[in-house]
Amino acid sequence: MDKDLSLDNLRKKIRSNEFTKTTSGYAPGYLQANLVILPALWAADFLLFCQKNPVACPLIDVTQPGERYLPSIGADIDLSTDVPEYHVFYEGNFETSVSDLKDLWQDDLVTFVLGCSFSFEEALIQSGLSIRNIDEGKNVSMYDTNIACQPAGKFNGSFVVSMRPFRAKDTIRAIQITTRFPKSHGAPVHFGDPSTIGISDIGKPNYGDAVHINSDEIPVFWACGVTPQNVIRQSRPPFCITHAPGKMLITDRLSSEFAVL
Amino acid sequence: MDKDLSLDNLRKKIRSNEFTKTTSGYAPGYLQANLVILPALWAADFLLFCQKNPVACPLIDVTQPGERYLPSIGADIDLSTDVPEYHVFYEGNFETSVSDLKDLWQDDLVTFVLGCSFSFEEALIQSGLSIRNIDEGKNVSMYDTNIACQPAGKFNGSFVVSMRPFRAKDTIRAIQITTRFPKSHGAPVHFGDPSTIGISDIGKPNYGDAVHINSDEIPVFWACGVTPQNVIRQSRPPFCITHAPGKMLITDRLSSEFAVL
Numbered sequence: 001m002d003k004d005l006s007l008d009n010l011r012k013k014i015r016s017n018e019f020t021k022t023t024s025g026y027a028p029g030y031l032q033a034n035l036v037i038l039p040a041l042w043a044a045d046f047l048l049f050c051q052k053n054p055v056a057c058p059l060i061d062v063t064q065p066g067e068r069y070l071p072s073i074g075a076d077i078d079l080s081t082d083v084p085e086y087h088v089f090y091e092g093n094f095e096t097s098v099s100d101l102k103d104l105w106q107d108d109l110v111t112f113v114l115g116c117s118f119s120f121e122e123a124l125i126q127s128g129l130s131i132r133n134i135d136e137g138k139n140v141s142m143y144d145t146n147i148a149c150q151p152a153g154k155f156n157g158s159f160v161v162s163m164r165p166f167r168a169k170d171t172i173r174a175i176q177i178t179t180r181f182p183k184s185h186g187a188p189v190h191f192g193d194p195s196t197i198g199i200s201d202i203g204k205p206n207y208g209d210a211v212h213i214n215s216d217e218i219p220v221f222w223a224c225g226v227t228p229q230n231v232i233r234q235s236r237p238p239f240c241i242t243h244a245p246g247k248m249l250i251t252d253r254l255s256s257e258f259a260v261l
Numbered sequence: 262m263d264k265d266l267s268l269d270n271l272r273k274k275i276r277s278n279e280f281t282k283t284t285s286g287y288a289p290g291y292l293q294a295n296l297v298i299l300p301a302l303w304a305a306d307f308l309l310f311c312q313k314n315p316v317a318c319p320l321i322d323v324t325q326p327g328e329r330y331l332p333s334i335g336a337d338i339d340l341s342t343d344v345p346e347y348h349v350f351y352e353g354n355f356e357t358s359v360s361d362l363k364d365l366w367q368d369d370l371v372t373f374v375l376g377c378s379f380s381f382e383e384a385l386i387q388s389g390l391s392i393r394n395i396d397e398g399k400n401v402s403m404y405d406t407n408i409a410c411q412p413a414g415k416f417n418g419s420f421v422v423s424m425r426p427f428r429a430k431d432t433i434r435a436i437q438i439t440t441r442f443p444k445s446h447g448a449p450v451h452f453g454d455p456s457t458i459g460i461s462d463i464g465k466p467n468y469g470d471a472v473h474i475n476s477d478e479i480p481v482f483w484a485c486g487v488t489p490q491n492v493i494r495q496s497r498p499p500f501c502i503t504h505a506p507g508k509m510l511i512t513d514r515l516s517s518e519f520a521v522l
Contacts (some may be wrong), residue, residue: 003265168451168452168453168454168457169451171452172436172448172449172450172451175433175436175437176436176440176448179440181435187433187437188433189430189433190429190430190433191429191432191433192453192479193429193477194431196429196477198368216454216457218453224339261522
């Protein structure tokens with residue numbers, strides 16, 4: 001019903017904590033983003049980490065310390081209130097969920113805005129492909145892998161990937177389409193045998209839900225915006241805030257503005 | 262040794278029947294092409310066939326009846342002499358090989374110049390990928406398939422595909438690179454399970470040579486310029502001339518001129 005909400009109205013409901021669900025399928029056409037918020041002392045290293053890992057961490061923009069606004073992605077956006085749910089980590093451990101950062105904001109916090117796969121999913125659907133987890137009403141399947149990130153300063157870890165099954169013909173088309181969206185993780189990093197990238201059981205994702213894979217389909221793996229949260233867990237900054245998975249920051253920018261070619 | 266021949270010298274040697282080998286690896290950077298030569302009465306149908314099957318039959322240019330020259334692809338090119346070896350078909354049956362068409366030329370012949378996979382192979386190698394059949398010093402593996410062409414007038418048949426094995430990661434890159442070359446068959450039409458496209462034994466190609474496929478590699482299939490010869494065999498025009506497989510027309514145009522994006 002409320003998927004027809006205008007971007008303005010949706011943002012108001014998120015800001016007033018009236019809307020706390022996943023943003024998947026809302027405000028179609030608008031770029032949705034992952035957030036990572038870190039103290040300034042850790043921010044330079046994370047900026048370098050994003051630079052060295054653009055497929056897992058496609059950086060859209062980053063604030064100055066303490067800034068809660070980022071006009072490049074939305075004139076009206078307040079980064080401390082405009083995400084339906086935030087996750088709070090201390091020393092790399094998840095501590096709690098909050099619906100805004102009014103009580104947690106610090107003047108040294110730097111916010112990283114990272115692209116997410118919702119943009120390319122929209123493009124795949126517009127090209128006539130079906131996204132299995134959407135058809136099954138589930139969250140996308142996500143897996144820890146043995147694909148190492150390039151370390152940077154205090155940050156290190158491995159890729160988390162999302163998986164969508166397709167037939168070979170549709171995989172070829174999906175590779176072409178997602179190549180156009182480098183700020184949404186771009187082309188797949190792998191397809192086929194899950195063990196090649198350290199996944200032992202495709203039926204048991206580490207995050208999200210398992211989906212059905214037909215016998216004529218191949219699992220196709222894209223770098224995933226959950227990678228930074230995995231890296232945070234491993235690198236243990238004293239304090240960190242992220243969006244809750246699936247509950248993204250909706251920007252004023254169109255996904256198509258970020259497509260190349 | 263003679264792979265260093267300049268384009269001019271190579272063409273002179275081909276024209277004088279001094280050079281009758283495969284053109285693979287010669288005149289790097291220059292577009293090489295498949296030829297189909299048909300009587301004018303059959304040409305309109307074949308033009309329509311190319312239009313309806315651009316992946317298997319990527320048309321570079323076509324002559325008026327009787328013309329042996331095509332300045333769009335080379336100021337100096339004589340289509341009746343500048344291919345190392347021609348194949349002659351009567352009623353769809355292969356009859357003989359000739360090194361030029363001086364004794365066979367007719368005023369009603371229309372020549373179709375079609376892109377070939379040599380262009381994208383060069384681009385794959387330049388991107389650091391290895392082509393197995395080139396490394397093994399063999400002709401590429403080619404297979405009849407159950408992928409139906411779109412029929413047009415008197416012409417009908419199925420796709421012939423060429424196969425090159427790659428690991429998943431390199432397959433993704435190869436899909437990106439070959440997508441840029443629609444006039445060289447473009448992106449693959451299939452990868453993985455050969456039986457999906459009607460190939461019963463990957464170890465027994467219908468044309469060319471078998472190559473080794475490692476356990477971590479996937480067979481990747483592209484539409485192939487042998488498709489028109491298969492279609493000729495099935496559609497039985499009274500008279501037809503093609504190039505001999507692997508012995509192509511070398512044009513004055515650069516492959517990179519035909520790349521999109």
